[in-house]
Amino acid sequence: MLKIGVILPSVDVQRTEHLDLREAARYAEEAGLDSIWMGDHLATGAATLDMTIGLSTAAAVTERIAIGASVFVPAIRPLAWAAKQIASLQYVSGERLILGVGSGGGEEQWRAAEVPFAERGRRTDRALRALPDLLAGKPAEIGVDGQAVQLAPAVARPRFWVGNDSAVARRRAAQLGDGWFPSLVPVEDVATGREHLEELADRFARPVPTIAIGGVSAGGADDAAVRALAAVIAAGYGMPYERALSLPLTGTAEQVADQLGRYADAGASHAVLGVAGTDWRTQVDHLAAVRALL
Template structure:
C-alpha cells in the first residue's frame, strides 16, 4: 500500500460530467479511490448505484462511501446493498459509515432521530456476520444475505467523541472531515488508547478534505466561507482547512495531516474544471510520495 492515498469525491449530477468517465479519469490519473456521499433529500445519486457504476468503469481504485448512513434503512436491506456493492466491485469497497444528516432526513426515512446512534452500532455489529453469509437476527427476524462477500473495511465518519468511540470499538478506520492537523492528532491519540482498551489494533486514519487547486478557482476565503455557512462554524476556525494554491502547497498541508496520523485523504472538489482538478490532485499525490 502506498504511504499516503488520495481519493476524490465523484462529481455531482449538476456538473455535466459522465460518472463513468469521471471514475476512469481519476483512475487513469493515478488517484487511489473514487467516493460518493449518501443523502436522502439532496439532489444526488443513490450512493450504491453511483459507486456500482464507478466500479464497473474502473479496475484498480477503491470505491468508497463518504459516508453511508445504514441506520436510515432497514438494517437487513442496508447489509444487502453493502454486500452487493462489495461483490460487483470485486472487493474494492471502503465503507465509510456515519449517522448524520438533519432530523428531516431521518423523518423522511421513518426512523426516529434519537435512535440514529444505537441503530448505527447495531448495523456495524451485524454487518460482519451478514456479509459472511451467516444467519443473524435483525429486528426480531432471522436474515441471511447472499452472496457472501469479504467484509469491507469500515471507516467511521465524523470527528465527534461518539464517532471516535465507535471507530475504536467497531471500525477499521476513523474518517473525520474538515478538521485541523492538531485536532486530528488529538483524536488519533484518543482513538489509539480506546482501541487498546478494547484489545484492538489502532484503526487507520483518513481525512475528508475540500479545495480547489491552481488558478481561476474559488479562493481559500470563499471556500472557507462556504464551509462555515454549511456547518455553522466560524470562518476563522476553518480558514486553513481548504486545499488551495499550487500542488506543492496542497502537498505540504496534507503532509501535516500525515504527520498527525492520517494515511488517506478523500478530497471534494470545490470548483474549477473537475478533470483538471483531478490531475492536479495526482500531482499532489506524487509530491507526497517523493517527500515521504
C-alpha cells in the same frame, strides 16, 4: 505514503461540465488516484444520485481504483437491506469497497426515511455490530422478535471507516470499525484524535484504527476564491469562519502536498477530497500531481 481519493462530481457538475459519472470514474483511475467516493443523501433539496447505484456504475467501468462511501448511513434503512446493498457493492466491485459509515445527514433525511432522528446512535451501533455476520452469510438475529436473518452471497468484509469528529465516532471506530474518518478538521485535531484512538484501542484490545481525513481541495484558487469557499464551509458545517478559512487545501501542487504532509505526520494515511474551483478534470490532475509529490 498518504493515499488520495476524490469525491466524484455532483449531478450539477456533471451537467455543467458535460461529464458523466462513468467518464469521471475512469478519469480518476487513469490519473493514478487511489479511490473515488460518493456521499449518501436522500432528501436534501439538492440533486443527488443514490450512492449505491452511483458507486456500482463507477465500479463497472474501472478495474483498480477503490470505491468509497463518504459516508453510508445504514441506520436510515432496514438493516438487512443495508447489508444487501453493501454486499452487492462489494461483490460487483471485486472487493474494492471502503465503507465510510455515519449517522448524520440532517433531520430532513431521517424524516424522509421515516426513521426517528433520536434513534440514529442506537441504530448505527446495532448496524456496526450486525453487519460483519450479515456480510459473511452468517445468521444474525435482527428480525422481528429476534428472528435470524441470513443473506447470500457472502462477501469479504469491506473496511469500516466511521465518520465524524467526535468522541462517540472514535469509540465506534475503535470498538466496531477499522478506521476513523473525520471531515474538515485541522491538523491538531487529528493528532489529538490519534491519541484518543490509541487509548480506546488498548481498552478494547483491538488494532489502532486507520485515520482518513475528508477535505476540500482547490488547486490554483486565489485569495478571494478561498475566502468564498471558507464562507460556504462555515455556513454548511456551523463552524467559525476563521476555522473554516484554515481548512481548504489550496495553492500549487507542492503547497498542497506540504499541507497534506502535515496531516500524514499527525497520523492520517488517507485523504478523501472534494474539489472546488476550476473544472473537475483539472482538479483531478492537480491531485494526481500532489500524489506524485507525496
